[in-house]
Amino acid sequence: MSIAGDLIRGHTDAIILARLLQGDSYGYEINKVISTLSSGRFELKEATLYTAFKRLEELGHIASYWGGSGPGARRRYYAITPSGREACYRLLGEWRETKEIMDKLLETEGNA
Amino acid sequence: MSIAGDLIRGHTDAIILARLLQGDSYGYEINKVISTLSSGRFELKEATLYTAFKRLEELGHIASYWGGSGPGARRRYYAITPSGREACYRLLGEWRETKEIMDKLLETEGNA
């Protein structure tokens, strides 16, 4: 992994919620999607992922249910809730703001 | 502060080094510049700042010296070292990559 976890820290929830906005999914799959979307450059560790699920469910941003298992073990699916959607949009906004600010702070002469 | 610390976590060093790339400076001033550049939306807390200075100095990325004080108390100035420059460029690259990846991970239908 070329991008360290601390660089993404604070955005994990946003990533998970944004993925669930596309439809229900389960941990293992979400992890794969993240890995694929980032061309393998970023990977959420399992411990981090499940910690985040727990946190988000406690916050009421996602809801889980046991779903039909495919080729492997049983799967716990997660669905985004209305409050989760709201949180997701807020986090997407925060990400845009973070980018904007960071770009200004990192700007150096002869380097955009 | 509208942007929570965890969103910036892992980028603090990059911000400080990028500022020092513009010339020597001291803690209090760097903090003000950051606040100004971000239009007051982000502010490095003092504890965070001085912790970072210590860390960066131990890493050899910055060097400090006591400088002429202005209207207030004496100032400890920081200068970026060659290894600091190197680290800074690396971190700037990482930031670009983080942005790229995050944008992909947060992409949702009907939302760029």
Add this chain to the structure above:
DNA sequence: GTGAAATACCTTGACAGGCGAGGTACTATA
């Protein structure tokens, strides 16, 4: 059938960075 590999989930404990709270000290100015 048996073992390996892939699928899938979960917990514990350590660690690191951010920061609230608190402290020191000097200067200018009202």
Add this chain to the structure above:
DNA sequence: TATAGTACCTCGCCTGTCAAGGTATTTCAC
């Protein structure tokens, strides 16, 4: 003489990440 601004620093808590370890199921080659 007190207050506000400048300027630095430390302690200890909190939170999120992650290495390591564990469980259970299914598929497929042998």
